[in-house]
Amino acid sequence: MTFDPKSMSCEEFQSQMAELVGSGADVANHPHIQDCELCRRLYEDLQTIADAARQLLADQQPEDNLWERIESAIKKGD
Numbered sequence: 417m418t419f420d421p422k423s424m425s426c427e428e429f430q431s432q433m434a435e436l437v438g439s440g441a442d443v444a445n446h447p448h449i450q451d452c453e454l455c456r457r458l459y460e461d462l463q464t465i466a467d468a469a470r471q472l473l474a475d476q477q478p479e480d481n482l483w484e485r486i487e488s489a490i491k492k493g494d
């Protein structure tokens with residue numbers, strides 16, 4: 417194995433962090449975060465923002481509304 421996550425730079429890690437979070441990876445236990453307080457704080461900030469966004473989306477339920485609109489558009493097309 418040539419890739420060592422511990423030796424990656426903060427820049428490299430941060431460029432992948434959103435993708436890792438989005439993919440459901442266990443970012444809190446990522447070797448870089450275990451060693452790097454800066455990135456750990458950034459990750460905590462990202463989690464706070466993500467939680468706030470989820471609550472906002474849960475209140476508005478845009479996906480349900482979007483699906484209803486798509487569904488009615490399909491039915492009209494029949």
Ligand SMILES: [Zn+2]
Pocket residue numbers: 425426427429448452453454455456
């Ligand atoms: Zn770092």
